[in-house]
Amino acid sequence: MAEMMPHTHIIGTGSSIPNRILSNKDLESIVDTTDEWITRRSGIKERRISSKEAEESTTDLTTQASLKAIEMAGVSPKNLDMIVVGTVTPDRQFPSAACMVQEALNAQNGMAFDVSAGCTGFLYALSVADNAIRSGTCGTALVVGVERLSTILNWKDRGTCVLLGDGAGAVVVASTREKGGILSSHLKSDGSFWELLYSYYGNSYTPEILQGIDIKPFQLSMDGNRLFKQAVKCLSSIANEALEHNSISSDDIGLLVPHQANIRIIKAMAKNLRVPMERVYTNIHKYGNTSSASIPIALDEANREGLLSKGDYVLLVSFGAGLTWGASIVRWSI
Numbered sequence: 253m254a255e256m257m258p259h260t261h262i263i264g265t266g267s268s269i270p271n272r273i274l275s276n277k278d279l280e281s282i283v284d285t286t287d288e289w290i291t292r293r294s295g296i297k298e299r300r301i302s303s304k305e306a307e308e309s310t311t312d313l314t315t316q317a318s319l320k321a322i323e324m325a326g327v328s329p330k331n332l333d334m335i336v337v338g339t340v341t342p343d344r345q346f347p348s349a350a351c352m353v354q355e356a357l358n359a360q361n362g363m364a365f366d367v368s369a370g371c372t373g374f375l376y377a378l379s380v381a382d383n384a385i386r387s388g389t390c391g392t393a394l395v396v397g398v399e400r401l402s403t404i405l406n407w408k409d410r411g412t413c414v415l416l417g418d419g420a421g422a423v424v425v426a427s428t429r430e431k432g433g434i435l436s437s438h439l440k441s442d443g444s445f446w447e448l449l450y451s452y453y454g455n456s457y458t459p460e461i462l463q464g465i466d467i468k469p470f471q472l473s474m475d476g477n478r479l480f481k482q483a484v485k486c487l488s489s490i491a492n493e494a495l496e497h498n499s500i501s502s503d504d505i506g507l508l509v510p511h512q513a514n515i516r517i518i519k520a521m522a523k524n525l526r527v528p529m530e531r532v533y534t535n536i537h538k539y540g541n542t543s544s545a546s547i548p549i550a551l552d553e554a555n556r557e558g559l560l561s562k563g564d565y566v567l568l569v570s571f572g573a574g575l576t577w578g579a580s581i582v583r584w585s586i
């Protein structure tokens with residue numbers, strides 16, 4: 253019976269941001285760019301760059317963000333039935349970032365795996381956990397978005413290296429009979445656009461081919477201009493789909509928490525959706541685009557800043573490599 257179905261509530265949030273700040277001014281001495289250009293075209297003023305030596309590996313950042321979310325949720329790591337991590341920059345090709353953090357948290361009682369969906373990774377991961385909870389196979393889950401894109405950037409390409417940054421965000425979700433929580437998730441992808449944003453190399457290339465080439469493997473390539481137009485279109489349509497599905501209007505949205513890729517993309521989408529910028533959370537000026545980490549970091553900051561109240565409708569919407577895109581509507585539970 254539908255009313256007996258469990259609902260998935262977010263009961264804790266956490267984030268972890270690397271210490272080292274790289275400002276636009278700093279970037280002026282790395283590539284041919286200016287603070288003025290980066291600020292005007294993207295809204296970014298600075299970003300964080302992680303270092304393994306500073307205990308800011310993907311596993312470290314994930315663990316720190318997760319511990320904060322777990323503490324807020326008041327659950328024991330032993331009670332996590334699922335750990336699902338959205339990332340394209342795990343510390344190792346395998347095992348998954350999720351298994352690495354499972355060990356760090358001493359949370360060996362459930363399943364752990366990663367989801368690769370570019371910047372939409374967190375929303376994909378959240379939807380997987382939500383479906384597992386609704387179907388009754390899972391009671392409590394940890395969902396993380398983490399990225400260390402600085403490790404795969406081409407630091408000679410001014411078109412990309414100025415836009416991205418590192419960080420992690422996490423939520424704990426739990427099954428309850430109380431209505432609310434994650435109302436619906438809407439996920440899409442279109443692989444025919446994969447060349448708009450991808451990493452060079454990977455397992456399809458033999459190690460020999462890298463010898464003598466003066467570039468690091470996995471470097472990120474992006475067609476920013478085409479991506480920009482695609483992003484505004486896809487974000488607006490998927491957000492509208494989520495609103496219509498739940499029979500709510502954009503006036504009902506307490507806070508729009510979008511993927512932080514470019515302030516101009518965010519403003520164009522908000523305008524299409526008719527959500528005033530006062531109800532749109534942005535922190536892109538501080539962190540740049542942290543890919544799958546951007547929504548959970550923003551959600552955690554908004555939550556800790558007291559911008560979310562129990563019962564508020566929160567619209568999460570994201571877009572990224574794949575291409576992938578998605579939206580979730582959450583009735584806030586904390």
Ligand code: COA
Pocket residue numbers: 284285286289290293294371410411412414449474475476477478479480483513514517541571572573
């Ligand atoms: N500093 C100075 N000039 C730069 C620059 C930089 N960091 N990066 C690019 N430029 C130059 C270009 O070379 C180009 O010069 P040209 O006209 O002489 O060829 C000029 O600026 C305009 O480039 P263009 O790419 O048309 O600018 P834009 O207005 O599209 O802005 C982005 C560029 C990347 C900021 C924008 O396209 C964007 O944000 N796209 C989406 C990116 C994104 O969201 N990616 C992640 C998705 S999850």
